[in-house]
Amino acid sequence: MFSNRRTLSLGKTELIPSFFVLKGIPGLEDVHIWISIPFSLMYVITVIANCLILFIIKTEARLHQPMYVLLSVLAGIDLALSTSSLPKAIGIFWFKLEEIRFDVCLLQMFLIQYLGSIESGILTLMALDRYIAVCNPLRYTAILTNTLLAKMVVIVLMRSAVLVSPVPILLKRLPFCNSNVIHHTYCEHMSVAKLACADITVNFVYGLSVSLFIGGIDVPLIALSYALILRSVMNLSSKDTRAKAFSTCTAHVCVIAVFYTPFLFSVFIQRFKNKVAPSVQITVANIYLLVPPMVNPIIYGVKTKQIQERILKMVCRGKVTSDQKN
Template identity: 65%
Template sequence: MSALNNTQYQPPFFILKGIPGLEAAHIWISIPFCTLYVSTVIANSIILFIIKTEVSLHQPMYFLLSMLSGTDIILSTSVIPKMLGVFWFNSREIYFDACLIQMFFAHTFTAVESSILMLMAVDRYIAICNPLRYSSILTNPLLVKMALAVFLRSVLIITPIPFLVKRLPFCRNDVIAHTFCEHMSVAKLACADIKVNAIYGMSLTLFIVALDMLFIALSYIMILKAVIRLSTKEARVKAFSTCIAHISVIAVFYTPFLFTVMLQRIGQTVSPSVHITVANLYLIIPPTVNPIVYGVNTKQIRERIRKVLH
């Protein structure tokens, strides 16, 4: 019996349950998710096109914005199409390796997005606190190095997660109570101790998100100090208005993300449907809202969109 229990077994595929308790409403739930996904791809593609073709936008702030738009498309595409397949066609099966790949992309680009928001906060800090040295500090080579650094950090930190799942022995239960292959939702199916998975997952949250939020908070504290020292009210309003779009994007991304993390800790007292719905929201709402926020608040992008539409 002991030998049987220790036998390494991996199911050929998992079954994605969708949103437990709301299976009858999957078709209706799919409508807003599909609408948001299509909007995400179109809006972020427009942002990428505008930044690429408009020479005046070849600046650090817009380089980071293009990174954010590209990340948003990849992040939502890693999850939403399969989710819609579950909702529309009852296509619930996902091969074991495909599940691990989806897990890697979803978690990696969530980490990348957090890192880009941190870099954008640093960009705003330099633009407001050191405006005369802005272009000399944030040079194109430095931006490329920063982009590669945040991407490699995310990849290196997330890469162990699929391997931590792959090492686990699985029993007869192959139904994932989720819409995608979220790390702990898959790990909980294992008939083995998953303490290492839980500790590593929480460590990632603290290392990536908490560290990025700390840098964002410090950047805006210094920005606030610099703005307060400006001589006129008009100058203070103008300086702070340049940060409004970024602050909005930060709030849209971190609010559902932190709420999801909190629900994982108190999951026993919260309906699974609530937990899973919130987890999906942080994967689709920020990618949808980000281009709208920047399109409305950034004059150059707003004018370019107006030209494209006309």
């Protein structure tokens, strides 16, 4: 279990775990196999729905616009975010594959936080996109060029990397000389940190600060964008025009609500969880990784006319092909 050692400056040694043991959802071990059914179903839906969105945007020329480019980035992130955690959780539930190597655990932790941070940034860029589309429709393509869009996405990627990279580094410096059992379905930052036999105040403060910093920047920017959109739309004279302007933002507003609600619950429950049952904490943490990646492509598929039309065209084409074969 603790096969690796490192020597300290005072001549003492600390043990480093070669692996951790993920125990799934504590208190619900007897029903893990039943919990795995909705987990597996949601993961399959997530993969199919997001791959479909990516395929449609890539093959449909009229969807090669900033809004849909950002949507394709969001779909890619959702695929990566769910894949970084759910297959391991399903392996725990089905086959008792509970062991995860120390470095792989740190990598999983980094990816989950990194991708979640990127998704928050992309949602902010999508709010900016909607602001320009509604408030400056005639200058939309002139303002939001492909070059500017690429630069903004790179900034989001770099911001997330800079903020999240210290998390696994701070963990790796800690001595782990007690249990290596993590009562969770994936390597969540504080669940791992609490196994250390050392002061983890820095880890706690930094982890919470990153979450609050990202939320403290992105949420106000999204709120400001929609406040300006609302003001602009309410100044329109035609009721039909107002309804059309609002409809272009409906899908994005739904996605924002789906993402930030479990995200905020997960952040605060994990750090102030003395009064919350562990099974509830871990379930909420998994909802954050399960629900948004599955629901996002469905929302855009239902609310976006161009994507609806392409899906219907694919379905009708498949039906015609099937009828011809018969």
